[in-house]
Amino acid sequence: MNYCSHCAQPVRFAIPEGDDRPRYVCDACGTIHYQNPRIVAGTLPVSGSQVLLCRRAIAPRQGFWTLPAGFMENAETTVEAAARETLEEACAEVRIHGLYTLINLPHIDQVYMMFRADLMGGFDAGSESLEVALFEEHEIPWDELAFPTIERTLRHFFQDRRDGGYPLHISDITAEDRERYFGSA
Numbered sequence: 001m002n003y004c005s006h007c008a009q010p011v012r013f014a015i016p017e018g019d020d021r022p023r024y025v026c027d028a029c030g031t032i033h034y035q036n037p038r039i040v041a042g043t044l045p046v047s048g049s050q051v052l053l054c055r056r057a058i059a060p061r062q063g064f065w066t067l068p069a070g071f072m073e074n075a076e077t078t079v080e081a082a083a084r085e086t087l088e089e090a091c092a093e094v095r096i097h098g099l100y101t102l103i104n105l106p107h108i109d110q111v112y113m114m115f116r117a118d119l120m121g122g123f124d125a126g127s128e129s130l131e132v133a134l135f136e137e138h139e140i141p142w143d144e145l146a147f148p149t150i151e152r153t154l155r156h157f158f159q160d161r162r163d164g165g166y167p168l169h170i171s172d173i174t175a176e177d178r179e180r181y182f183g184s185a
Helices: 078-090 148-163 175-182
Strands: 012-014 023-025 038-047 050-056 069-071 094-105 110-119 129-135 169-172
Touching: 038 078, 038 094, 038 148, 050 078, 069 078, 078 094, 078 110, 078 129, 094 148, 110 148, 148 169, 148 175
Parallel strands: 038 110, 094 169
Antiparallel strands: 012 023, 038 050, 038 069, 050 129, 094 110
């Protein structure tokens, strides 16, 4: 950030008085620009023994498979965001059961909130998906998953299904985890 979004004057990166971390501060109008993590909300849609995945039509990771998810918008709840993203990406309506995985990615300022859900009818590729399909566990394209958050959510799900319960899973993915997943490229 170079300029204040309130008065267009230059900003500096400093620790404001009474704070404990650097922020963008505008000395001209006194605005402190707080930058907070972005929430990614999505679903793990299930139909019988199958899980619905979308092949991404957009960057990043175009052509790779993911669960329907995306950035939360202002003025919506996390459940509304998850349902909206599922409708946008998979043209699918779902019945949401509850929060299933909460995954922190502090190195990229994101928090993933994935909800277990039942698929309620048909599905089709939305504008952000090349294709959408149902997969049995043994059919999951593990080497073609877009993000480590998606792999972690799916692995929890299939293990929990075998164990007969679906607890909330809270975890972190570090920069090192992400590098191991994507490689050094």
